[in-house]
Amino acid sequence: MKRLIEYSAANYIAVLIFIVLLTAVTGWFMPQLQIDVSSEGLMIADTPERAYYESILREYGSDNIMVVVIKDDDIQSVNSLARVKRIVDRISALEFVRRTDSLFSVKNIRVENDNIISTPYLNPLPASDEKSSEIFARAKTNPFVSRNLLSDDGKTMAINIHLDDINLGDQQDAYITRSIENILQYYEADFEEIYQFGLPYVRSVVEKQIVDEQVVLVPQSFLVLIIVLLFVLRNLNAGLLPLATSLTSIVWLLGLMAMIDIPLTLVTAIIPILMIIIGSTEDVHLISEYLLAKKAGKSRNEAVKIMARRKGFASLMTFLTSWFGFASVAINPLEVLREFSIVATSGLLFNYLVTMMLVPAWLCVFGSKKSRSLETGKALRLLNPLLNSICFIVHERKGKTLAVIGIITVVFLYGAFQIKLNNNIMGYFEESSPIKIRAHDVAHKLAGVESFMIVLDAGIEDTYLHSRYLQQMHDLARYIESQEYIEKALSFADYLTVMNSAVNETGKIRLPRDDYVVQELSLFIDHDDVKQYIDPDYSKAIIHVRHHIDSSHVFKRTMNNINEFINENIDKSIDVTVTGESVLINDAADSLAFAQAVSLLLILFIIFVVVSLIFVNIHAGLLSILPNIFPVIIMFGIMGWFDIPLDTGTAMIAVIAIGVIIDNTMHFMVRYNQELNDIYDEESAIVRTIRAEALPIISASVALALGFIVMTQSGFMPIVYFGALSAVVIMVALVAEFTLTPILLSSVRLVTLWDMLSLHLKDQLLKNCRLFDGMRPWQVRKLILLSRLQHYKKGDHIMQEGEPASEMYILLDGAADITIAEQGGVRVIKESPEHGRLFGMMRVSDEGFRGTSAIATKDSDVLVISWQSIERVARFYPRISSLFFQNLSKILGNRLLEEFQTAKVEPDKA
Numbered sequence: 001m002k003r004l005i006e007y008s009a010a011n012y013i014a015v016l017i018f019i020v021l022l023t024a025v026t027g028w029f030m031p032q033l034q035i036d037v038s039s040e041g042l043m044i045a046d047t048p049e050r051a052y053y054e055s056i057l058r059e060y061g062s063d064n065i066m067v068v069v070i071k072d073d074d075i076q077s078v079n080s081l082a083r084v085k086r087i088v089d090r091i092s093a094l095e096f097v098r099r100t101d102s103l104f105s106v107k108n109i110r111v112e113n114d115n116i117i118s119t120p121y122l123n124p125l126p127a128s129d130e131k132s133s134e135i136f137a138r139a140k141t142n143p144f145v146s147r148n149l150l151s152d153d154g155k156t157m158a159i160n161i162h163l164d165d166i167n168l169g170d171q172q173d174a175y176i177t178r179s180i181e182n183i184l185q186y187y188e189a190d191f192e193e194i195y196q197f198g199l200p201y202v203r204s205v206v207e208k209q210i211v212d213e214q215v216v217l218v219p220q221s222f223l224v225l226i227i228v229l230l231f232v233l234r235n236l237n238a239g240l241l242p243l244a245t246s247l248t249s250i251v252w253l254l255g256l257m258a259m260i261d262i263p264l265t266l267v268t269a270i271i272p273i274l275m276i277i278i279g280s281t282e283d284v285h286l287i288s289e290y291l292l293a294k295k296a297g298k299s300r301n302e303a304v305k306i307m308a309r310r311k312g313f314a315s316l317m318t319f320l321t322s323w324f325g326f327a328s329v330a331i332n333p334l335e336v337l338r339e340f341s342i343v344a345t346s347g348l349l350f351n352y353l354v355t356m357m358l359v360p361a362w363l364c365v366f367g368s369k370k371s372r373s374l375e376t377g378k379a380l381r382l383l384n385p386l387l388n389s390i391c392f393i394v395h396e397r398k399g400k401t402l403a404v405i406g407i408i409t410v411v412f413l414y415g416a417f418q419i420k421l422n423n424n425i426m427g428y429f430e431e432s433s434p435i436k437i438r439a440h441d442v443a444h445k446l447a448g449v450e451s452f453m454i455v456l457d458a459g460i461e462d463t464y465l466h467s468r469y470l471q472q473m474h475d476l477a478r479y480i481e482s483q484e485y486i487e488k489a490l491s492f493a494d495y496l497t498v499m500n501s502a503v504n505e506t507g508k509i510r511l512p513r514d515d516y517v518v519q520e521l522s523l524f525i526d527h528d529d530v531k532q533y534i535d536p537d538y539s540k541a542i543i544h545v546r547h548h549i550d551s552s553h554v555f556k557r558t559m560n561n562i563n564e565f566i567n568e569n570i571d572k573s574i575d576v577t578v579t580g581e582s583v584l585i586n587d588a589a590d591s592l593a594f595a596q597a598v599s600l601l602l603i604l605f606i607i608f609v610v611v612s613l614i615f616v617n618i619h620a621g622l623l624s625i626l627p628n629i630f631p632v633i634i635m636f637g638i639m640g641w642f643d644i645p646l647d648t649g650t651a652m653i654a655v656i657a658i659g660v661i662i663d664n665t666m667h668f669m670v671r672y673n674q675e676l677n678d679i680y681d682e683e684s685a686i687v688r689t690i691r692a693e694a695l696p697i698i699s700a701s702v703a704l705a706l707g708f709i710v711m712t713q714s715g716f717m718p719i720v721y722f723g724a725l726s727a728v729v730i731m732v733a734l735v736a737e738f739t740l741t742p743i744l745l746s747s748v749r750l751v752t753l754w755d756m757l758s759l760h761l762k763d764q765l766l767k768n769c770r771l772f773d774g775m776r777p778w779q780v781r782k783l784i785l786l787s788r789l790q791h792y793k794k795g796d797h798i799m800q801e802g803e804p805a806s807e808m809y810i811l812l813d814g815a816a817d818i819t820i821a822e823q824g825g826v827r828v829i830k831e832s833p834e835h836g837r838l839f840g841m842m843r844v845s846d847e848g849f850r851g852t853s854a855i856a857t858k859d860s861d862v863l864v865i866s867w868q869s870i871e872r873v874a875r876f877y878p879r880i881s882s883l884f885f886q887n888l889s890k891i892l893g894n895r896l897l898e899e900f901q902t903a904k905v906e907p908d909k910a
Contacts, residue, residue: 002312005360009304012361019358023248026255033254035207036263049587053579056455060532060542064581066180066198067442067449068159072191075157076132081125083190088159090183096176101160106144107529108135109502116503116524121145141501141509143494147487148546151445158446163200177204197438198449202426205435209715210269220710221276222246228703229284237366238287242280245358249351250275257343267340270711270719271347277707278322279351281663281700282315286359288696290367300367304360314670317614318663319352321607325655325662328603333588383694391687394742401739409630412637419636422645426450426550428716439548447487448548452580454480454562456541458573464492464538465518467511472570474511477543479565483558488546492534496521547582551645555586599655604629607662615669624665627740628658631732635725644725647718653725661733664697668741686742694738701734769810769836771887779880783873788864792816798840798854798862805843805850807866811835814860820852827853838891 008015068091074080085104092100099105107118121139126132136154139145149158163176180196187194225246226239250272257264289311293303323345330341393401429436442449456464456473463469474493481489497509499521512518527536534541549555559578566576604625612621632654644650671693675685708730711723772780789812792798798809798816811833818839819827830852833839843850844867856862874881 002308004356005308005312006305008357009301009308009360009364012364015357015361016365019248019354019361023251026259027251029255029258030251031258033258034261034263035210035269036265049579050584052577053581053584056453056542056579059535064163064199065449065451066161066163066176066196066200067446068161068180068184068196069156069194069438069442069446070159070191071156071193071445073155075155075191076136077129078126078132080191081122081132083187084157084159085122085125087183087187091159091161091180094179096164096179098162098164100162101144102149103135103139103145103157106139106142106149108138108142109499111502116499118524118526118529142498143509144490144498147445148447148490156445158442161198173200173203174207176200195438197442202435206428206716210264213714214269214272217710217713218272218276220713221273221707224706224710225276225280225703228706229280229699235287235291237363238284238291241287241359241362242276242283244362245283245351245355246276246279248358249279249347249354252350252354253343253347256346262339262343265336265339267336267718268343270722271340271344273707273711274344275347275351277704278348279355280703280707282318282352282355283359284700284703285315285667285696286311286355288699290363292692294367300364303367304363307363308360310674311667314667315352315356317610317666317670319348320610321662321666323348323352324606324610325603325658328599328606328655331598331602383698387691387694390690390738390742393739394686394690394746395683398743398746401743405630405736405740409633412634412641415638415640416633416636418640420551420553420643420645421556422550422552422647426548428647428718430715430717430720433715439550443485443487443548447546448485449546450548450582451544451546452578452582454543454545454566455575455577455579456543456570457575457577458539459575461537461539463574464534464541465522466515467513467518469571469574470496470511470518472574473541473543475569476562476565479569480543480545480562483561485549485554486545486547486558489543490533491543492530492541495525495530495533499524545580549582552586552647553645555582559583559586600632600658603655603658607658611666611669615673620669623741623744624662624669626744627665627736628661628733630736630740631661631729632657634732635729638725638728639721644721647721650718650721650725653722653729657726657729657733661730661737664693664701664733664737665741667697668693668737669745672745682746686746689745690738690742697737698734701730701737705730769838770891771810771838771884772836773887773890774883775880779877779883783877783880783884788866788869790862790864792856792860792862794856794858796856798856798860799850799852801850801853803850805840805848807864808838808841808844809854810838810863810865812861812863814856814858814862816854816856816858816860816862818852818854832857841888841892842895 068087070084070087072080075084084102088100088102088104091097103120103122105120105123108121109116109118111117121135126135136150139150140152140154146152149160150156161180177196177200184194184196222243225242229242230236230239253275254264254272256262286307289307290303293306294300298306326341326344326348328341329344330338426436426439439449454476456469458464458469464473470493473491474497477489477491477493480486493511496518497511500512500517501509503521512521522538527534532542532544547558549558562578570576607628608621608625610621611624612618614620635653635657638644639646639650668689672685672689675688675692676682679685679688705727708723708726711726712720714720714723772783775783792814799805799807801819801821812835815832817832818830820830822828831839840850840852840854870881870884873884
């Protein structure tokens with residue numbers, strides 16, 4: 001990426017024109033972007049359970065209903081009923097309505113003159129209010145009316161609207177809701193309260209709220225970001241550049257989504273805000289490096305080049321780790337989360353490319369020409385006491401700090417095991433929201449609008465014309481109604497109880513006890529009246545259940561109770577299947593948890609592999625994981641302790657958070673490697689890294705956290721939790737970054753793969769240098785990079801006679817003479833070492849004084865190996881150090897032998 005930054009800086013006019021043109025093209029398509037909040041994405045596609053549910057819908061019709069609730073103390077009067085009848089007629093005429101259930105359609109079964117009469121309760125309308133009261137009294141004994149179409153107090157009526165499964169276009173829910181609302185608004189003055197409710201209504205409200213929140217939250221995120229960065233970095237570009245890069249990449253993403261017909265969903269709606277928050281981190285690091293260069297007195301172009309050199313590699317690594325974090329969400333079986341992964345990774349790529357092109361081009365045009373020594377100085381001075389404390393903790397309190405972190409981890413890890421699951425759209429709303437209030441009102445007065453079905457398939461004709469099986473069906477329905485949050489369970493057995501009561505004229509609602517009575521009653525059944533409960537040959541029956549459960553945890557507990565009852569009370573020959581949209585959505589919650597765990601392990605593994613490869617060290621991979629998994633454990637612990645559910649919003653936090661906070665770890669590790677290459681002292685390198693990275697990491701983290709806090713203003717609880725928990729994770733990660741990361745780094749020597757690949761080793765060097773005998777090329781590279789590469793100009797002293805001998809040297813390139821001073825100050829060339837020749841090792845072991853000098857006769861590159869370097873090799877790479885000491889011993893032994901032989905021969909010559 002260094003080259004891309006440098007290219008953008010060199011061709012800034014062309015780059016700016018390209019960005020403007022592409023932004024204009026994608027922005028042209030943005031108004032065509034659609035919104036889709038259907039429940040399809042909350043279910044797992046292509047499963048046998050999903051296929052079975054769809055087959056039931058084709059056979060028995062959709063279970064998708066809307067409810068119109070009408071409340072009035074005078075609802076039973078003839079005048080009020082006449083108005084309700086007009087509402088029913090107008091709604092029934094709508095193109096998307098398959099049928100309506102109300103007191104104007106549900107049959108009043110009775111015997112008149114020895115004939116069974118079946119006509120709707122209120123069709124025709126009663127002639128008087130007294131007659132109406134009698135009809136209502138009879139209707140309340142009918143299970144299909146009581147707490148379904150009429151409240152217990154008789155003051156609330158319902159019109160259940162069964163919707164046809166037809167395609168009304170992208171705005172289907174809004175169209176359905178608007179069409180019904182256009183009818184109801186004419187009658188608002190006639191009743192105490194009249195409103196509609198149902199999943200299409202909920203989804204239409206969500207669609208509108210998504211748009212409204214984008215208009216409010218996105219500008220607020222921008223404002224928070226700009227204020228924080230301007231306050232911390234004291235530079236106008238620090239506020240404008242993140243705004244420009246975020247806005248540009250958002251336009252690219254949303255325009256592309258509109259072009260290829262990818263709608264915005266409840267989950268993907270948070271991506272624009274995420275791009276503002278997350279996308280700003282790289283801008284902050286780049287601008288901070290630019291400002292540091294300007295503070296050092298560099299020109300605009302020089303500062304951009306330094307920025308490219310210092311941050312190009314780190315930026316690429318942080319992008320890759322963040323990208324993999326978002327990509328790992330794609331393994332989730334929920335379609336809505338897979339779509340989120342695709343859209344988010346695309347947005348992250350756009351933001352990264354825009355940043356790498358726009359930032360250098362922008363700075364080349366609008367960057368300050370003068371040195372700004374005071375821009376960051378004040379902020380750094382304010383941070384000095386904090387940084388001094390951090391350095392003290394890292395160097396002097398390692399053990400205690402790790403112990404405290406360990407205790408905290410155990411406490412929050414326990415809380416993580418208390419997390420509950422939720423994948424219900426009604427769980428998205430807080431209790432005080434209008435939607436939740438309506439939902440509770442419908443459930444309290446009537447029946448909930450959510451539903452599921454229990455299919456009892458005997459596979460034998462006329463099974464459900466036998467009282468034994470009807471009784472089992474009836475008992476199951478009554479048990480279901482006894483469960484908390486379930487209001488109604490209706491079946492074919494309930495219809496027969498109504499018929500039996502009418503025929504026997506007892507007024508008691510109960511099943512016939514004899515098979516022959518059931519068969520006689522069946523002769524009077526119009527199958528159109530019961531087709532949603534029983535098939536024509538009476539071999540398969542369905543119990544329709546209405547509920548208002550808005551928690552997957554509660555739903556699962558309820559399903560367990562029902563399945564246990566089924567196993568104990570329903571004949572084993574009957575195949576019982578619980579299905580429905582509620583069932584499929586809540587069943588997906590288990591998959592949500594599993595996918596969360598897999599995604600988390602996958603991103604950790606990917607980060608481990610990537611970092612291990614980058615730094616050519618498995619320990620570095622482990623180091624990168626530990627400081628980033630700690631904040632996630634804290635997050636899960638908070639969710640468990642404070643009863644925050646794992647849902648479609650919170651399920652993404654862990655992997656996304658790791659993908660985000662690994663950015664700071666990567667910048668920290670890369671900076672540490674660079675500092676260590678300069679000073680070759682771990683403790684000093686740690687201190688310099690902390691001070692160099694403090695301002696960009698702290699400012700980026702604060703901006704991120706405050707940006708996420710903006711999300712807590714959302715009306716959707718998953719987004720509220722997402723914002724609050726993400727802010728907590730970011731701040732915990734900030735603490736871990738300046739405590740846990742430096743403590744762990746002090747035990748690892750980092751060498752990047754880029755350093756190793758960029759180090760050109762001549763074959764002659766590998767062949768001639770006996771110090772490298774038995775070592776593989778990558779081991780040689782590590783050894784070289786763990787030492788110090790020094791460049792000497794022609795005439796420079798590499799070592800001097802009489803100085804303490806603490807280092808040895810290997811000539812990598814150039815030429816040098818080793819000399820010794822004779823009497824009279826005349827220097828005699830003792831030898832001219834070849835490339836790869838080790839020299840200056842004598843007296844190093846006891847740190848005595850040198851007896852020779854070495855002078856570069858050409859510009860030369862020399863590998864300087866100190867005892868500190870040797871100790872570093874021994875500590876971090878035992879295998880390499882073993883070979884090193886073995887070879888060094890051989891070299892020293894040979895040199896001593898040579899010296900001894902020379903000393904022995906010279907007296908003879910004399």
